[in-house]
Amino acid sequence: MRIAIAEVGQETDSFSPLTTDLRDFEGFGLFFGEEILQRMRGVGPLGGMLEVASEQPTAPTLLPILRAWAGAGGALTAATLEFFRDRLVSDLKRLLPLDAVFLALHGAAAAELEDDVEGELLSAVRGVVGPDLPVIVTLDHHANITRRMVQHATTLIGHETQPHDPVDTGRKTARVMFNLLAGRCRPTMAWRKIPLITPQDQFLTSQGPMKEWFDLAREMERRPGVIDVSPYPMQPWLDVQEGGWAVVVHTDGDRKLAEELAKESAAKAWSLREKFWESARTPVADAVRQAVAAESGLIILSDTGDSVYGGSPGDSTCILRELLRQNVPCRTLVPMVDVAAVEAAHSAGVGARIQVSLGGRVDHVFSQPVPVDARVAGISNGVTLELPDRGPCDLGRAALLEIGAIRLVALDSRTFAINHPSLYMHLGLDINDAKIVVLKTASNFQFFSRWRKGLIRVDSPGTTQSDLTAFDWKRVPRPIYPLDPVSQYHP
Ligand SMILES: [Zn+2]
Numbered sequence: 001m002r003i004a005i006a007e008v009g010q011e012t013d014s015f016s017p018l019t020t021d022l023r024d025f026e027g028f029g030l031f032f033g034e035e036i037l038q039r040m041r042g043v044g045p046l047g048g049m050l051e052v053a054s055e056q057p058t059a060p061t062l063l064p065i066l067r068a069w070a071g072a073g074g075a076l077t078a079a080t081l082e083f084f085r086d087r088l089v090s091d092l093k094r095l096l097p098l099d100a101v102f103l104a105l106h107g108a109a110a111a112e113l114e115d116d117v118e119g120e121l122l123s124a125v126r127g128v129v130g131p132d133l134p135v136i137v138t139l140d141h142h143a144n145i146t147r148r149m150v151q152h153a154t155t156l157i158g159h160e161t162q163p164h165d166p167v168d169t170g171r172k173t174a175r176v177m178f179n180l181l182a183g184r185c186r187p188t189m190a191w192r193k194i195p196l197i198t199p200q201d202q203f204l205t206s207q208g209p210m211k212e213w214f215d216l217a218r219e220m221e222r223r224p225g226v227i228d229v230s231p232y233p234m235q236p237w238l239d240v241q242e243g244g245w246a247v248v249v250h251t252d253g254d255r256k257l258a259e260e261l262a263k264e265s266a267a268k269a270w271s272l273r274e275k276f277w278e279s280a281r282t283p284v285a286d287a288v289r290q291a292v293a294a295e296s297g298l299i300i301l302s303d304t305g306d307s308v309y310g311g312s313p314g315d316s317t318c319i320l321r322e323l324l325r326q327n328v329p330c331r332t333l334v335p336m337v338d339v340a341a342v343e344a345a346h347s348a349g350v351g352a353r354i355q356v357s358l359g360g361r362v363d364h365v366f367s368q369p370v371p372v373d374a375r376v377a378g379i380s381n382g383v384t385l386e387l388p389d390r391g392p393c394d395l396g397r398a399a400l401l402e403i404g405a406i407r408l409v410a411l412d413s414r415t416f417a418i419n420h421p422s423l424y425m426h427l428g429l430d431i432n433d434a435k436i437v438v439l440k441t442a443s444n445f446q447f448f449s450r451w452r453k454g455l456i457r458v459d460s461p462g463t464t465q466s467d468l469t470a471f472d473w474k475r476v477p478r479p480i481y482p483l484d485p486v487s488q489y490h491p
Contacts, residue, residue, distance in 0.1 A: 001060040001181060003053075004095050005036070007046050007104035008084050008121060011072035011142065013311025014110060014239035015463040015471055017363055018074030018414075022083065025068045027413060029392040032087075036064035043391040044069065045104035045138040048170020049177075056178055063098070065091040069391075071416055072235075072311035076111040085124045092128040100134040100177055101125060104170065107143020107158070108235050115240035115475065119148030126152040136177040138169050142235035145191060145246035154180075155187050156248045158230035160214065161205045163444050166390075176227055176250070187227055187250045190258035192266035192491045194245040195480045197236050198276040199466035200304065200442045201457065209275035216268050217247075220261050225254050229265060233276075236468055237311060243476035245269060266491035273481055279466055281459035284322045290456055292328055297435035298451040304442040305366060305462025313337060313362035314414045314440050317370040318460045320359065323406060324370065330435035334408040335418045337362070341410040345376045345399030352376050354401075358410070366461040374401035374408070378427040385422055393417050400427040407434075420447045442466075 010020055022030065031039050040046040046067065053060055066087050092101070103125070109117035118139075125135055134154045141158035149156060157173040159165065179185045205214045210233065217229035227250040234245050247265040251258040269276075281304065282290065291299040306316035314337035323332055341356045348354045354376060357369035378400035385393045396413040409423050417423050419439045421431050431437075431451050439445060442464065445455060459466065469483060479486045 001058065002063060002095070002098050003060050003100045003102055004063045004065055004092055004098050005046060005049065005102045006065040006088060007044065007067045007069060009069040009104065009106040009140070010076060010109045011106050011140065011235055011311060012075050012108060012110040013072060013237040013463055014075065015237050016074040016311045016313065018313060019077050019112070020070055020073045020075065021077045021080050024070045024073060027394045028069045028071065028416065029067070031067040033064055036067045037062065039391065040067060042167065042388070044166045045170030045173065048167040049102055049174040052171050052174035052178065063095045072309055073414065074311065076109060076117060078112045081111040081114055081117055081120065085121055088121060089124050089128055092125060098129060098133060099181060100136055101129060102136045102174070102177060104138045107139035107145070107232070108238050110238065110240050116146045116148055116242065119146045122152035123148050134177065134180055136173060138173045140164065141230065141232055143232050144234045144238055144240060144243055145193070145232050145248060146242045150189060150191055155228070155250055156189070156230065157228050157250070158232055160218070162203050162210070163446055172228070185227060186253040188253050188255050188258050189248060189250055190255065190262040191246055191248045192262045194247070194266050194269050194491070195486050195489055196245045196269065196273055197234065197243070197468060197476070197480060199236055199279060199468055200310065200464070201279040201281065201466055202276050203233065203443055209272040212272060213269050216265060220265070225252050225257055226261065227252055229261060231265060231269065235310065237464055239473050239475045241475050241477070244480055263491045270489050270491065277482060281457050281466055283459055284318055287456045287458040288319070288322045288326050288328065291436045292326070292330060294454055296453055297330070298431065298448065299436050299454040299456065300445055300448060300452055301436060301438045302442055302445070302455060302457045303438055303440050303460050304457055305460035305465035306440050307442045307464040308414050308418050308440040309444055310442065310464035312440065312462050312464045314418055315359040315362050316367040316460060316462050317359040318367045319438050319458060320408070321370050324372070324403070328405055328436070330405055331433050332406045332436040333424055333429070333434050334406055334438045335423060335440060336408055336410050337414055338410045339412045341401070342397050342399050342412045345401065345410060346379050346397065348376055350376055350379060358408070363463060366463065372403050374403045377402045380427055383426055385417055385420070387416070390416065395423065395426065398423070398427065400429070419444055
């Protein structure tokens with residue numbers, strides 16, 4: 001049994017001023033060939049697939065091609081997409097004949113000249129392997145499902161939870177693949193587009209309307225003949241031609257059932273549309289006041305407009321400016337992507353005082369630099385963390401700046417560790433001493449859950465802000481709710 005495997009994952013924020021190239025992928029570990037089998041054990045969808053593969057009665061021959069993952073950011077450069085496509089095509093040609101291809105994709109990647117990165121990659125893969133070979137695909141559930149993806153993939157199976165459990169998605173999908181290869185099932189796909197985009201405020205699958213929608217998917221999977229039901233609430237900053245929510249249903253050879261369930265699931269999401277738009281966002285000044293007044297910490301201030309995991313630059317000064325204005329008296333941890341500040345701190349050295357303008361450089365539409373007088377309390381040339389489920393994560397160069405009660409870590413890159421306690425701990429800080437932490441995410445607070453006493457979603461502006469009506473949408477199909485009135489929708 002010969003199975004080619006690869007991962008290409010990136011989530012594009014169309015409103016981000018950044019672009020994404022191979023260096024961004026290198027920061028998370030860009031691997032080729034056999035190295036993938038060693039490095040991806042227990043990590044991501046490939047990790048889950050490797051686990052299931054090792055449990056097969058007859059060991060399959062796994063043929064690793066490429067592992068590229070880059071979190072969220074701006075659109076891929078044309079050359080980066082071309083590199084991935086060429087690598088997949090040339091390696092697949094070399095590896096033929098195959099029994100299956102297992103691809104871990106994100107589903108919400110766009111490139112400079114291509115709205116549908118995954119559709120483009122899948123169509124290239126299909127071009128090599130022919131119309132009948134199983135092309136088994138896992139996706140992030142914030143994917144944008146397109147006609148080309150459905151046409152060229154055999155499965156499109158998404159995460160069951162937010163925060164995601166990518167290893168589990170890999171396991172689930174691998175089981176489908178091995179059942180298919182053993183002749184025990186014949187996945188048949190149906191899907192529906194839903195003319196809807198919503199902000200991230202209701203994205204957690206543990207509560208509210210998202211729980212209702214995802215619970216229905218799990219319930220449907222218990223019905224006879226159903227293999228997988230994957231709801232896809234597209235991440236909300238993707239302005240592309242076929243943008244919008246979707247659901248994909250896989251049944252065991254039963255087209256009619258797949259169509260019925262896709263219709264039922266889409267209708268469910270549509271019926272909840274107003275609930276998906278409910279939002280509890282606190283104005284910045286109130287958020288800071290509430291955090292300071294809280295009985296005890298740690299209070300998380302979620303910088304929703306500058307979510308690095310959503311693709312923002314991580315250099316918004318909106319909350320920092322307010323912390324300074326209110327002269328916060330308690331220990332407050334703040335991350336900030338600012339290469340110039342890192343350079344200034346490194347050349348001044350530990351103990352020196354520096355005057356710098358912080359942040360507001362990459363994105364200067366939504367926030368402006370803030371001048372500060374800071375003491376350099378620590379510098380670091382970076383460490384590489386091994387994050388469970390995620391793999392290697394390079395912290396890059398950093399500097400710890402003391403500004404009154406604020407402890408700000410300036411970073412030279414948009415590292416995934418920006419929302420991780422290691423960012424502060426590796427510079428000698430104890431999280432227990434802090435009352436407030438600013439996180440550049442709107443959903444992924446799990447790394448601080450040990451200390452968390454409260455969470456305030458700050459209504460901060462930025463390229464991942466919750467007010468989606470404020471963006472200049474150019475490409476999503478119209479009408480789409482709630483940018484336009486959609487009087488009726490019949491899935
Ligand atoms: Zn996601």
